[in-house]
Each structure stands twice: as C-alpha cells, then as structure tokens.
Amino acid sequence: MGIPKAILFDLDDTLIAFDSVSDPAWExxxxxxVREHSLPADPSLLFDELKKTRTWYWGDGARHKRRRENLTEARREIVLLTLPALGIGGRDLALELADRYSAYKENLIRLLPHTYETLSELKKRGYRLGLVTNGASEVQREKLRRFGLEPFFDAVLIDTEVGFSKPDKRIFEHAMELLGLAAGDVWMVGDNPVWDIEPPMALGIYSVLFRGGRDGPTAEEAVHPDRIIGDLSELLPELPCRTCL
Known part of the structure; x- marks a missing residue:
C-alpha cells in the first residue's frame, strides 16, 4: 500500500446518511x-409489507435506473402497490403516506460523523479528492450544495451525467482519467461492497470499505476489501501530509 495522490469517495451512506435513514423514516x-387515521392495521405489518414491496420494486435493474430520476413518484408507486394488499385506504391515503415519508426522510438526511473534518484535513494535506456516485443529477448535486461539500472535490462523477453507473468499472476509469492518475495513485472509499469496492479493486485501486458502525462483511459477501473502517477519520493516520513529503 503506497501513499495515494487522490482519494475517491462514494456519497450516500459514506459521507451522508441517506439509505440508512430510510427504515426509521418509514417506521x-x-x-x-395508522394512529392519526385510526386504521385497522398493525404499523409494524404495514412497514414490513412496504419493505417487501420496496425490495421487489428496486430489485429490477431497468426500473431502478428509470425511476430513481423521480424518487417522489417511485415512493408513491411503492405505497400504492402495498396498501391494497393489506385492505386499507385508497389512493389519497397512499399518496399521503408516500409524501409524508419523503418530507420526513429529507429532515433525517445528515452528514455522517467526521465527514467535513476528514475531507478538510485531506485537502490541507495535499490530496486530490473525487466523488463517484449513482443517482439523479439534481438530487445528488443538491446534497453536495446543502452540506457544503462541493468545494472539496476536484472531480464529481454522477452516473446519470457521465453515462456509466456503479458497479460498471468505466466510471472509476473515467474518474482516473479526469484526475490524470493511474490506479496505483488512487484510493476508493465506499459503503457498498459490490458497487464501491469490487470494481475499483479489479482495476488495482486500493479500496476501503466504510461500515459506519455496522458489522463487517457477512459470509455471503465474496468481496474482500483492502481495509475496513467504521469512521472516516480512521483514514487520516495512514495519510501523511503530501505537501510535506
């Protein structure tokens, strides 16, 4: 493991809490x-059925790529597919639940611990930083603006802008091209073993799996990252000041 010249980061659930706040918001x-409308339903059963529908809905690759451009409508579709199976409510109630979720989740999205401090320190130490993320362009760029992250990055690659989606290795190759660096000069940090770790490792990029307090890889995960961290600040001891070398 050499000292890199640049570090690539994933966005959702690596720098900001996004998917990780979905379940608490739905619950x-x-x-x-159920309480406000006195519905004849168990809230936990409703949540479980929504999770099943959500897993099925987003499990279709073509639909995932198409519907992520409008998450509000996608969430409405998920709820509209779920409520009739439980025999409760109609369209208006389904839309109320979906839109309530969208608004509440927006309030839960936040920077993960030490994100700002770690990125700031890496820039001070002379590292170039890149962002590689999947998602609708407007949504991802709004997150960057909202949390003041844009100035940290020398290159921002959003799949809907560049035409390649993780886990396609080409998005990582494009990142290296933009930075003018080879694989041996780059690290990648992300939370998804299949999307963020396996593709860059195949290219020879040193890859760090961010777990954010979660357990390490399960027995079902065949991906073996070069390193696992639970907090972004754990990167700093391994990365000396480049301008001082």
Missing part, C-alpha cells in the same frame, strides 16, 4: 398514519 410514518 415512524407508518405509526403516525
């Missing part, structure tokens, strides 16, 4: 809806 919205 609260289900409880509130």
């Amino acid at each position: 609260k919205c289900c409880r509130d809806l």
Whole structure:
C-alpha cells in the first residue's frame, strides 16, 4: 500500500446518511398514519409489507435506473402497490403516506460523523479528492450544495451525467482519467461492497470499505476489501501530509 495522490469517495451512506435513514423514516410514518387515521392495521405489518414491496420494486435493474430520476413518484408507486394488499385506504391515503415519508426522510438526511473534518484535513494535506456516485443529477448535486461539500472535490462523477453507473468499472476509469492518475495513485472509499469496492479493486485501486458502525462483511459477501473502517477519520493516520513529503 503506497501513499495515494487522490482519494475517491462514494456519497450516500459514506459521507451522508441517506439509505440508512430510510427504515426509521418509514417506521415512524407508518405509526403516525395508522394512529392519526385510526386504521385497522398493525404499523409494524404495514412497514414490513412496504419493505417487501420496496425490495421487489428496486430489485429490477431497468426500473431502478428509470425511476430513481423521480424518487417522489417511485415512493408513491411503492405505497400504492402495498396498501391494497393489506385492505386499507385508497389512493389519497397512499399518496399521503408516500409524501409524508419523503418530507420526513429529507429532515433525517445528515452528514455522517467526521465527514467535513476528514475531507478538510485531506485537502490541507495535499490530496486530490473525487466523488463517484449513482443517482439523479439534481438530487445528488443538491446534497453536495446543502452540506457544503462541493468545494472539496476536484472531480464529481454522477452516473446519470457521465453515462456509466456503479458497479460498471468505466466510471472509476473515467474518474482516473479526469484526475490524470493511474490506479496505483488512487484510493476508493465506499459503503457498498459490490458497487464501491469490487470494481475499483479489479482495476488495482486500493479500496476501503466504510461500515459506519455496522458489522463487517457477512459470509455471503465474496468481496474482500483492502481495509475496513467504521469512521472516516480512521483514514487520516495512514495519510501523511503530501505537501510535506
């Protein structure tokens, strides 16, 4: 492991809490809806059924790529598919639940611990930083603006802008091209073993799996990262000041 010249980061659930706040948001919205409308339903059962529908809905690759451009409508579709199976509510109630979830989740999205401090310190030490993320362009760029992350990055690659989506290795190759660096000069940090770790490792990029307090890889995960961290600040001891070398 050499000292890199640049570090690539994933965005969602690596720098900001996004997918990781989905379940708490759905659970609260289900409880509130059942209570406020006195629905003859168990909130936990409603949540479980929504999770099943959500897993099925996003499990279709073509639909995932198409519908992520409008998450509000996708969430409405998921709820509209779920409620009739439970025999509760109609279209208006389904839309209320979906839109309530969208609004509540937006309030839960936040920077993960030590994100700003770690990126700031890496820039001070002379490292170039890149972002490689999947998602709708407007949504991802709004997150960067909202949390003041844009100035940190020398290159921002959003799959809907560049035409390649993780886990396609070409998006990482494009990142290296933009930075003018070879694989041996770059690290990648991300939370998804299949999307963020396996492709760059295949290219020879040193890859760090960010777990953010979660357990390490399960027995089902065949991907073996070069390193696992639970906090972004754990990167700093391994990365000396480049301008001082």
